[in-house]
Amino acid sequence: ATFSINVQAEEPIQPIQPVKEINLALAELGKKLYFDPRLSKSGFISCNSCHNLSMGGTDNLKTSIGDKWQQGPINSPTVLNSSLNVAQFWDGRAADLKEQAGGPIANPGEMASSHTLAVDVIASIPGYVREFTLVFGGEEVSIDRITDAIAEFEKTLVTPNSRFDQWLLGDANAISQYEQEGYELFKSSGCVACHNGEAVGGNSFQKMGLVEPYQTNNEVEGRAAVTGKDADRFTFKVPTLRNVEMTYPYFHDGEAETLTEATDIMGRLQLGRKFSDDENAKIVAFLKTLTGDQPQFLMPILPPSVDATPRPQPFD
Amino acid sequence: ATFSINVQAEEPIQPIQPVKEINLALAELGKKLYFDPRLSKSGFISCNSCHNLSMGGTDNLKTSIGDKWQQGPINSPTVLNSSLNVAQFWDGRAADLKEQAGGPIANPGEMASSHTLAVDVIASIPGYVREFTLVFGGEEVSIDRITDAIAEFEKTLVTPNSRFDQWLLGDANAISQYEQEGYELFKSSGCVACHNGEAVGGNSFQKMGLVEPYQTNNEVEGRAAVTGKDADRFTFKVPTLRNVEMTYPYFHDGEAETLTEATDIMGRLQLGRKFSDDENAKIVAFLKTLTGDQPQFLMPILPPSVDATPRPQPFD
Ligand code: HEC
Ligand code: HEC
Ligand code: HEC
Ligand code: HEC
Ligand SMILES: [Ca+2]
Ligand SMILES: [Ca+2]
Ligand SMILES: [Ca+2]
Ligand SMILES: [Mg+2]
Known part of the structure; x- marks a missing residue:
């Protein structure tokens, strides 16, 4: 227990x-x-x-x-x-x-x-x-x-019961040795500094491009738009990594198509660390253990409009 | 029995x-x-x-x-x-x-x-x-x-068990007297010539504007596009009236916003008959008894794309 x-x-x-x-x-x-x-x-x-x-x-x-x-x-x-x-x-x-x-x-x-x-x-x-x-x-x-x-x-849209959570809750076989090594790298290299807690993210704002600047054509400036502070330029809420296998493409501009690419960029730009292909693959394997039970529910049936309901205006 | x-x-x-x-x-x-x-x-x-x-x-x-x-x-x-x-x-x-x-x-x-x-x-x-x-x-x-x-x-997308079907199957109270009068009008005035069978339509092609021509800016020509016959211009598959309360707006051009309007047009154009407001309302009440049990199922969870999956091209 x-x-x-x-x-x-x-x-x-x-x-x-x-x-x-x-x-x-x-x-x-x-x-x-x-x-x-x-x-x-x-x-x-x-x-x-x-x-x-x-x-x-x-x-x-x-x-x-x-x-x-x-x-x-x-x-x-x-x-x-x-x-x-x-x-x-x-x-x-x-x-x-x-x-x-x-x-x-x-x-x-x-x-x-x-x-x-x-x-x-x-x-x-x-x-x-x-x-x-x-x-x-x-x-x-x-x-x-x-x-x-x-x-x-x-x-209601929470996703418990991922294999990683099963492992956290005591089932030593819920993730493989390889995935566990990915988790160890995720911790030891410093990813957990920003991606932690229940959602593996979502609980702080951090600069994108901490060690090395992020190159993008996207014009969004991040948290500076809220605080007005120049120091908050390119600062974003750290995304949750829960179900990250399903939430491609990655980053605020959606420019990283794969987890391999996102992990490589995170290592270099946030931690100044270039992962080997093997290290990268292990981290990605770990990230995929974060896919939880997806919300399961009946498709809703919507109550129909009536004669008095304002009509949609799709083309004007 | x-x-x-x-x-x-x-x-x-x-x-x-x-x-x-x-x-x-x-x-x-x-x-x-x-x-x-x-x-x-x-x-x-x-x-x-x-x-x-x-x-x-x-x-x-x-x-x-x-x-x-x-x-x-x-x-x-x-x-x-x-x-x-x-x-x-x-x-x-x-x-x-x-x-x-x-x-x-x-x-x-x-x-x-x-x-x-x-x-x-x-x-x-x-x-x-x-x-x-x-x-x-x-x-x-x-x-x-x-x-x-x-x-x-x-x-699997059939909709049994409408109140009208319950009535057909012997539950005399499943539809009101008023709705039943609508059904009688639907039969006696000739709607059932085209809207009949299990789907209350869907089983024949008929001219839209039989007695009086239908006015529309829509350029679709109907079944003539399939048969090549001039006689089939403006002939369409008779739509099912099952769940018609939910399938607004009406007609192939979507120009009739309400069942009241669609019923009025059908009476005049297909049957040469102008319904009184009361008759029209009774028919519409009957049509609303045709709403059946909507398909109830769990929202599907889609398997995620992988690195090799061709990416969507929404903007080019
Ligand atoms: C046209 C696309 C679109 C529609 C429609 C839309 N969203 Fe969003 N949603 C977005 C985008 C893009 C963002 C991010 C915007 C930003 O951060 O500036 C977002 C952000 C969010 C967030 C914040 C999540 C986070 O981690 O910060 C929530 C929650 C959300 N939307 C819920 C909704 C709800 C509820 C509706 C309907 C009422 C809705 N969205 C409709 C595109 C959409
Ligand atoms: C200093 C904070 C910080 C560190 C350290 C960090 N991240 Fe991030 N991570 C972020 C921020 C901020 C974003 C959002 C960046 C953006 O969208 O522009 C992000 C985004 C991501 C994304 C994309 C998520 C999505 O849904 O778009 C992945 C995957 C990710 N990080 C994995 C990692 C991995 C793996 C490591 C370690 C190698 C790591 N992160 C280290 C702050 C950090
Ligand atoms: C962009 C809108 C749109 C999309 C997407 C779409 N449909 Fe349709 N569908 C229509 C329209 C409009 C018609 C009528 C076309 C006609 O009759 O010339 C139609 C006709 C149909 C019909 C014939 C029904 C009848 O009574 O004649 C079926 C069945 C159908 N679609 C199923 C599908 C399926 C399955 C898909 C996906 C593979 C799909 N539709 C995608 C708009 C769409
Ligand atoms: C001669 C054949 C015929 C008769 C009689 C007829 N209809 Fe129709 N009905 C059609 C055709 C064909 C359409 C499709 C017309 C179009 O979309 O242009 C249609 C469409 C409809 C629609 C719209 C359905 C939809 O989903 O768009 C309703 C409602 C309707 N009819 C009710 C009636 C009623 C009520 C009567 C009797 C007053 C009636 N019809 C008599 C052939 C007929
Ligand atoms: Ca994303
Ligand atoms: Ca998986
Ligand atoms: Ca319709
Ligand atoms: Mg088959």
Whole structure:
């Protein structure tokens, strides 16, 4: 009984905890809204378009496709385990999931709707109004309630039970010797300085290109956009490495296509260390043990629009 | 026991039969492919983008959005119960679901990939290759096998147990008196001449604008494009009215936003009959009893791409 506790206590990474204290009805409503493209102006783009829960909570594109096929400025981070983040967005400009969820709905480059229109659409749909009444005890539909429900659904999107967590919890055979050697390298070479905790990241902001500058054509400047401080230029929230096998391509600009490439760049730019092919392969093998149980749920069935529902405007 | 049989025998509409003889593993593979945007050039558009199973198997847009936000020529019909169709597409140009499924993948206005590229992508993904081997007894990935699997999944997408079917099967209280009056009007005024059978449509091609011509700016010419016969201009496969409450907007051009409008147009153009508001409302109430149990299934988790997988090309 004490073995697993000892292991955990020694390690810089902790197993993902299963979700506790979920308001199920609220999360179920949130799931519908998360999948509902009617929150976008076009009626075509939902949260799940860019954070596809069939694909590790990402779109697996370098940068996202928004309303009218606009090319987004930055890679779409996973929503899996995002409740564990110190703050939301690459630059941390949203404090939590609820604050975050209002953003894309009204962002002209993403869903291109407005909070007023989104509320009007949802409030026009009797199936939703009944569910809001059940969940909130009153039929009012507001952006506050919409984002509350989406955030509650997102809290359910944790991925426990990865092979690495099984190992942390005491199953010595859950990862291979080779993968374990990758983990040892991940620790000894210093990756854990930034990628640690339950999410193996997500809990601090760090400079990209600490030892050697990162070369990119992407114009995003990172946390400086939030703090206004020059020192925060090119500082980003350290991404979670949970399910990183599924969240390709990598980095804020999506320019690293493979884990091999991302690991090589991290070694050189963050630690001043050039890994041999063998070392790199071991670390990558370790990273792939971080893939956990993906959220399993029934596809939601959305309540249909009625005659009074504002219609989507995809082409104007 | 004989009551329900008698009712069915008398009626021009039959209850939807539950699916029989499904190859479950094949359908499960097909479900993944149906949800996989990697079958498109951009990596963004899957079958489910335009036939969203959260929304009655349609996109609820007038005409669809394809690769690079191209505006499609025609309204996206539902995939629900499409296995019951006499042929596929509005003009019936595909004989069955398997033949149909190859179309959108390679259509430059839809998924904009090619069969070669789609096969290369799927064949590069170890998780898929294992599943093809399990299902087909050999690891070859081909467009034939891809479309076979998608078609098998689509066969599962039937919607039995609507209130109307419960009524057909003998539960006299499953629909209200008002809805039943709508059904009587639907029969007596002649709608059942075209909308009949298990799918309440889908089993014949008929002229749109039989009594009075249909006015539209849409340039699609209907079944004449297949037969080459001038007499088939403006002839379309009669759409199923199953789940019609969810498959707005209506007609091949998507120009009728509501069931009230579609019913009014059908009465005038197909039957030369102008329904009163009350008659119209009764028919619409009847049509809403045709919403059946929506397919309920777990969101598929897609096997991740690997280093060798061809990358999506959304912006070039
Ligand atoms: C058009 C693509 C697109 C859509 C639609 C979209 N997102 Fe995002 N999302 C992104 C991108 C890109 C980012 C990163 C933006 C940044 O950091 O500046 C992001 C960031 C996030 C984050 C922060 C994750 C992290 O680790 O910082 C969460 C959570 C999130 N989105 C949830 C949602 C929800 C909920 C919706 C729907 C209401 C949604 N997204 C709609 C593309 C999209
Ligand atoms: C000094 C902090 C720091 C150290 C040390 C560090 N990282 Fe990172 N890591 C980051 C930051 C910040 C990013 C995001 C950079 C960006 O997107 O521009 C990142 C991104 C990544 C990514 C891409 C994740 C994604 O989803 O885009 C991988 C993989 C990764 N790191 C692995 C490693 C490995 C392996 C090591 C050790 C060799 C390591 N990191 C060392 C801070 C660090
Ligand atoms: C970009 C939008 C789009 C995509 C992607 C798409 N479809 Fe379609 N689908 C349509 C449209 C529009 C039609 C009607 C075309 C016509 O009749 O000429 C259609 C017709 C169909 C039909 C015929 C239904 C009937 O009643 O005639 C089926 C079945 C179907 N699609 C299945 C699929 C499958 C399977 C995929 C993925 C391999 C797919 N579709 C991808 C828009 C799309
Ligand atoms: C002579 C054949 C015929 C008759 C009679 C007929 N319909 Fe139709 N119906 C069609 C055809 C063909 C279409 C497709 C027309 C198009 O899309 O341009 C259609 C389309 C519809 C639609 C839209 C379905 C969708 O998904 O787009 C509804 C609703 C409908 N009919 C209801 C009725 C009602 C109610 C009646 C009786 C008042 C009726 N129909 C009589 C042939 C007929
Ligand atoms: Ca990524
Ligand atoms: Ca693995
Ligand atoms: Ca329609
Ligand atoms: Mg077959």
